[in-house]
Amino acid sequence: MNIAVVGCGYVGLVSGTCLAALGHQVTGIDVDTKRVASLQAGKVPIYEPGLSEMILQQTAAQRLRFTTDLSSAVREAQVVFVAVGTPPSPEGGYDLSMLFGAVEKIIEAAQSEKTIVIKSTVPPGTGEKVAQLAAKSPHRLEVVNNPEFLREGTAIHDFMNPDRIVFGAGTAEGLAVLREIYQPLIDKGFHILSMGRASAELSKFGANAMLAMRISFINELSRLASAVGADIESVRMGIGSDPRIGPAFLKAGIGYGGSCFPKDVAALVHQMESLGMEPHLLSGIERANQHQRADFVGRVMRAVSDVKSPQIALWGLAFKPDTDDIRESPAIDIARMLVEAGCTVRAFDPEAMDNARRILGDKITYAPDVTSATKGADAVVLATDWSVFITQNWQGIRQIMRGTHVFDGRNCLASGKVGAAGLHYHAVGRPPVKPGGGREGTVGVVVAG
Ligand SMILES: NC(=O)c1ccc[n+]([C@@H]2O[C@H](COP(=O)([O-])OP(=O)(O)OC[C@H]3O[C@@H](n4cnc5c(N)ncnc54)[C@H](O)[C@@H]3O)[C@@H](O)[C@H]2O)c1
Known part of the structure; x- marks a missing residue:
């Protein structure tokens, strides 16, 4: 499947690289031009055991690439993962400005049917708001929550050997797309837990x-x-x-x-x-x-x-x-x-x-x-x-x-x-x-x- 991953931080980089290793065609997108230039040059800007080697393997196999051009990556992708930061807000909640900023750009760029997968950690109710925004697009945009449980330090192992893969799917179609993406892990017997957003x-x-x-x-x-x-x-x-x-x-x-x-x-x-x-x-x-x-x-x-x-x-x-x-x-x-x-x-x-x-x-x-x-x-x-x-x-x-x-x-x-x-x-x-x-x-x- 052709997948775009928006956000190349700890979660986006690990998820994107592992999705490429599962056989998908992945484009990692980030607004940080220095970060993308460094990744394009084969230098990984964060330390996570095994990640550099895996990125090099996947880029050499032409299953993984990096860009700052969100629009063209989204247009080409069937599925768009959102893995941008959701830092704390001064009031104690979440600052969701980066998430909604990214979602708005994805919706704007989409010129055909797509599935938007929210990987970032978001407060209950956020997926529904994203779905309401997506419903305004003239194209059918499914929104699915797929929270990430990996731990830094053992992130690759955790992604590839998950205790559970949680799908918060709005519709059966959204669920089917996620199943297809994770099929190699489902085949190994890892659990899918499908539930409401x-x-x-x-x-x-x-x-x-x-x-x-x-x-x-x-x-x-x-x-x-x-x-x-x-x-x-x-x-x-x-x-x-x-x-x-x-x-x-x-x-x-x-x-x-x-x-x-x-x-x-x-x-x-x-x-x-x-x-x-x-x-x-x-x-x-x-x-x-x-x-x-x-x-x-x-x-x-x-x-x-x-x-x-x-x-x-x-x-x-x-x-x-x-x-x-x-x-x-x-x-x-x-x-x-x-x-x-x-x-x-x-x-x-x-x-x-x-x-x-x-x-x-x-x-x-x-x-x-x-x-x-x-x-x-x-x-x-x-x-x-x-x-x-x-x-x-x-x-x-x-x-x-x-x-x-x-x-x-x-x-x-x-x-x-x-x-x-x-x-x-x-x-x-x-x-x-x-x-x-x-x-x-x-x-x-x-x-x-
Ligand atoms: N770090 C963890 O261990 C971990 C584990 C599970 C879940 N999470 C959640 O995953 C999310 C991402 O966490 P992280 O640690 O990877 O964050 P991070 O800060 O390391 O990375 C986020 C990246 O998103 C990029 N970004 C921001 N806005 C963007 C946009 N509009 N378009 C493209 N790129 C954009 C930033 O430049 C940055 O590189 C958060 O919601 C976090 O709570 C983190």
Whole structure:
């Protein structure tokens, strides 16, 4: 099928490239001329494992190309995916101006029957508004919602091996077109869930809010765990072993970030409030998330309170590992808070330094590697659980530091190894480990099997 994908960001690029790999003829369109020029030159402007290689393969096979010319790409396509950004609006809802801007151009350009597929995450009711606009075209334009559930860092795998493919189809014809597009995945046994538009839209929001809620829940519990001498990692197993609950998304830390969870939770709250409903539970999710960062920085500052000008080595800037995305990253907030509290921050991230520099400028310094970031530091603050941080040699780290504190904001380091190197290990909701290796406080015994 001939497909146009409007928006070449994380979702548009991955979806377009994967659709090409499924055998379709795909044109990626973006308004960002630099981005399109870079893609045409074979350079991928975002970091996503495996994506560059796949784009090169698909462009070489002439199944994938990029352009800024929306009109001609739309005219040639049978199906137009919309994957533009839907950022938060100042009032707490969604700013849908890019989405409706793109939709209006698509409708204007269409000179024959087409299907418009909304891939962007949109508040319930948006698909219906797009359908009403499309109905004004002299040509038959079907509108279908097909929310995307991929995760940055594992985006290609997630697109090609979806837990579910959700279709919010207005009509049987729209549904049939989407079925045809995804047929290679349907043949492999992946599930299609076909439902009404608003249900598809709310499914995406509900999934993100549920995941965010689990993170805020375990984080809230982690504060109590610290106060009563419990270890949140043991508690997590105690809770997550129940098959009705499961252990995923129950890892305590400095909280969630990224372009989806914070804005989707805020938009749900906003939509309920604007409909006169009180979101009792939803309104606490982001509050708990923000508190976690401030609480963590407070602990770091107490540990270095006797140092005149504390030097902090910040490990990680991306909102999670295996991406260069820093949108709503807890690490960026933590860097700002540490600087405001009087610290000098030297950061290292394997992929997100350029993006972070655009936001933080010269508030912090950017080190070329872990060692340079850590030399002379009074404390290491791990904010993103990249594997390069997890596999560090702690004896070596101890030798180059000025102080002895290691703050693990993702509960991902081997506490015993950090302690054995003569360092103080501080995690989230876990008893600290003293230099020498033994844990302070009570430790729950975890029996595997
Ligand atoms: N990033 C994720 O992990 C993820 C996962 C699932 C869903 N989503 C949703 O998918 C949507 C896209 O997210 P993203 O992270 O890819 O955003 P992004 O900001 O990375 O990319 C959006 C792209 O759209 C382009 N664009 C904007 N207006 C345009 C127009 N009129 N014509 C052509 N291009 C235009 C921008 O230049 C940009 O390159 C959002 O609604 C988001 O909530 C994101």
